[in-house]
Amino acid sequence: MAKRVRLIDIAERLNLTKVSVSKALRDHPDISKETRELVKKTAAEMGYTPNLLARSLSSRRSNTLGLVVPKIAHTFFSTVIDAVQEEATKAGYGIVLAVSSERAELERQHIERLLAMRVDGLLVSVSKEQPDRAIYEHVRQMNVPLVFFDRRIEDMGFSSVTVADRDGARLAVDYLIEQGYRRIAHIAGSSEVEIGRERRAGYEEALRRHGLPVPAHWVIEGGFDEQHGYDAFRRILQTGDLPEAVFAATFPIGLGVYRAICEHSVALCRSIQIVTFGEGGLNEFYTYPHLCVRQPTREMGRRAVEVLLAEIEALDAGREAEAPRHVVLETELVLPPDYPLAPLDGTPAHTPAG
Amino acid sequence: MAKRVRLIDIAERLNLTKVSVSKALRDHPDISKETRELVKKTAAEMGYTPNLLARSLSSRRSNTLGLVVPKIAHTFFSTVIDAVQEEATKAGYGIVLAVSSERAELERQHIERLLAMRVDGLLVSVSKEQPDRAIYEHVRQMNVPLVFFDRRIEDMGFSSVTVADRDGARLAVDYLIEQGYRRIAHIAGSSEVEIGRERRAGYEEALRRHGLPVPAHWVIEGGFDEQHGYDAFRRILQTGDLPEAVFAATFPIGLGVYRAICEHSVALCRSIQIVTFGEGGLNEFYTYPHLCVRQPTREMGRRAVEVLLAEIEALDAGREAEAPRHVVLETELVLPPDYPLAPLDGTPAHTPAG
DNA sequence: CGTCGTAGCTTAACCGATAAAGTAAACTCC
DNA sequence: GGAGTTTACTTTATCGGTTAAGCTACGACG
Incomplete structure (x- = not known):
């Protein structure tokens, strides 16, 4: 079993002290060029391999960011994670x-664990449940920078990077109405979370603007996943009173709705138009063309890291906590041009270019 | 700015030493019940919040595992990650x-970085490129347990958890042949990686067993992603000589193939049968029913953690490196029962239950 | 020529914990 | 009632680094 090499082992070999070796490796000007090179070579x-635990402990910087997401097997989050990784790696953070x-x-x-690991900063997207505010107070008290992305807690004074949820939702539903749809359901997310509330608010706003009533029996709250979409639409199916279009608060919800519809009747799944907030990355393979609100996912990851790193720097430059920054990214309504929308007369309209 | 609370702060407040406090918090029997509770309360x-860096440094255990995957926005890996997280958390590891x-x-x-962080063990699925063996030698030399999962380097003496790639591939292709398909293409993965070679070998074995020739022009190697599937099948389309079925080495490759086919002709995408090794989690929504070889994804994650933890334990119990363990999991051929396969006469056969 | 600055190291202290060894008082036990 | 155990702490050393403060020899400078 090989022992791990430490600074002191190198030092002894070269008749130096560990401090000199440490400095040499970090290109400290105290050490002469020749010594530096000799040390590095040795x-x-x-x-x-430096022991990062020891280094972080004594230097008080771990060069590590904590990333907390509610879910991972979901294109949106795995894409953000990827972008965050990339950006963090560039800046020398793990x-x-x-x-x-x-x-x-x-x-x-x-x-709690990330705090205990002394990460230099936190990136968090909150779970769908009512959050435990105490832990965020703790973060604040420990003076660790935190940036929320996508799903945040609004009133805790942390920075955030989000998308314009309400606008995106409103524009999507506006579009549906302009296309002639009137009977529009909304499978909403959790109202514990801002994005859930905002997307729903956008939906309702659009309806009201066009003088349409909000159909309470067609607005169903719950989670953000496929299961919720499936369950919710099954409830609607059972009433027998079906909408012409469905606005789903997330892509997975949309999938669930789609599955529920298809199970019920294949013809139906071509005549009920689905719009999802967010996309799955598989739109091309998705049986029926659906509209979606595209979020700048990778950019969200990048910006979140950017904001966080700025706060970390501010912190160790000694500047006291500045006002939180709130970055809001624009969304874009995506309509696959080759594909017609679901027709309003209930007949299949799927005629992709072939 | 709140100072971080340390053991010594608690100790001073209670007129104890930091060692006593440390012991109290860890329920060391040295400390009386009352003191323990007092300390915990205080x-x-x-x-x-304990400083895990300091703790890990002095105890020589970080209670942290390093997980390296080639990709994250891919259902297979995000599912494994999820399972690993769950299992690791249970065992008190981050x-x-x-x-x-x-x-x-x-x-x-x-x-390198994970070693520097002194993780207690590593879980690795190698990238599609020729691996840098030196780093694995380094892992060995540092005496850090490592377990490969899914994609491994065979001859380095590390444990592994994989699926029976060759068998799974062979059974899938066998099935196709039994259904009457004869002209079967294979969009393979990278031959730098064992799973790429094995899946291809399974495919070839099946053909040979049935006395069919291996159609070299229909076997295309490359990466494991959608892009490769797309590019590869476009090449086949250009030749004008089309297969009746395609065996794709991964689910994303299958998606790419499907996209290439659909772009070329919608009718075609219902008449060329696709079989993928692995699934996307969206099979129900996938336009044409395709066969797939199901891998026990979550179990792979669980088993990998299990094997790794066993090695970690063995290590700090002082037992010298035992022989590596190789867990091989069985796959299962999934054929959606409601859906007929693509017909051999080239006409669409898609008539899902409605 | 004495003083100051500086290049190039070394020494000492510390980061925040754990591990191992030491100690004083109380408690057993024949 | 004195030796041996326990109980409940304390003291000292260590983990592998970093930071801050010495120290020394050499060259420049007024």
């Missing part, structure tokens, strides 16, 4: 990932 | 995630 030869599985308690535990 | 009141983006150099850097 370190490489001996297979030295990331520690934690998945809360949409549960507030797990979210709490994970943040 | 610690909670003061908002104490995970540090790193994504190599299918590049050997990034993989190297990430592993």
Whole structure:
């Protein structure tokens, strides 16, 4: 069993002190050029790997960011994670990932652990459950920068990067109405979370603007996943009173709705128009062309890291906590041009270019 | 700015030493029941969070596992990650995630960093590029347990958890042949990686067993992603000589093939049967019913953690490195019962239950 | 020529915990 | 009632680094 090489091992070999070796490796001007190079060469030869634990402990910087997401097997989040990783790596930071599985308690535990690991900053997208505010107070008290992305807690004074949820939702539903749809259902997310409330608000706004009533029996709240979409639409199917279009608060919800419809009747799944907030990355393969509100996913990850790093820098430059920044990204309504929307007379209209 | 609470702060408040406090918090029998409780209460009141860096440094255990995957926005990996997280959390370990983006150099850097962080063990699925063996030698030399999952390097003496790739591939292709298909293409993965070679070998075995020739022009190697599937099948389309079925080495490859076919002709995409190794989690929504080889994804994650933890335990129980374990999981051929396969006469056969 | 600055190291202290060894008082036990 | 155990702490050393403050020899400068 090979012992791990430490600074002191290199130092002894070269008749130097560990401090000199440490400095040499970090290109400290105290050390002469020749010594520096000799040290580096020797370190490489001996297979030295610095102990980041020790380094972080004494330097008080871990060069690590904590990333907490509610879910991972969801294109939106895995894309954000990817972007965050990329951006963090560029800046010399590693990331520690934690998945809360949409549960507030797990979210709490994970943040606790990340704090204990002394991450330099946190990127968080909250779970769908009522959050445990105490843990965020704790973050604040420990003076660790935190940036929410996508799903935030609005009133805790942390920075955030989000999309214009209400606008995006409103524009999508506006579009449906302009195309002649009148009977529009909304499978909403959780009202515990801002994005759930905002997307719903956008939906209602659009309806009201056009003088349409909000059909309470067609607005169903719940989670953000496929299961919720499926269950919710099954409830609608059971009433027998069907909408012409469905605005789904997330892509997975849309999938669930679609599945529920198809199971019920294949013809139907071509005549009820689905619009999802967010996309799945598989739109081309998705049987029926659906509209979607595109979010700048990778940019969200990048911007979140950017804001967080700025706060970290501000912090160790000694500047006291500045006002939180709130970055709001625009969305874009995507309509596959080759495909007609679902017709209003209930007949299939799917005639992709072939 | 709140100072962070340390053991010594609690100790001073209670007129104890930090060692006693440390022991009290860890329920060491040295400390009386009353003191223990007093300490815990005080610690909670003061908002104490242990510094895991310091703890890990002195105890030589970080209680952290490093997880390296080639890709994250892919159902297979995000599912494994999820399972790993769950299992690791249960056992009191955190995970540090790193994504190599299918590049050997990034993989190297990430592993280097994880070693430097002194993770207690590593879980790795290698990138599609020729791996840098030196880094794995380094892992070995540092005596850090490592378990490969899904994609491994066969001859480096590390444990692994994989699926029976060759068998799964062979059974799938066998099935196609039994159904009467004869002209079967294979869009293979990278031959740098064992799973790429094995799946291809299974495909060829099945053909040979049935006395069919291996159609070299229909076997195209490359990456594991959608792009490769798309590009590869476009090449086949250009030749004008089309197969009756395609065996795709991964689900994303299958999607790419499907896209290429649909773009070319919608009718065609219902008459060329696609079989994928692995699934996307969206099979129900996938336009044409395709066969797939189901991998026990979550189980792979669980088993990998299990094997790794066993090695970690063995290590700090002082037992010397035992022989590596190789867990091979069985796959299952999934054929959606409601849906007929693509007909051999080239006419659409898609008539899902409605 | 004495003083100051500086290049190039070294020494000492510390980061925040754990591990191992030491100690004083109380408690057993024949 | 004195030796041996326990009980409940304390003291000292260590983990592998970093930071801050010495120290020394050499060259420049007024």
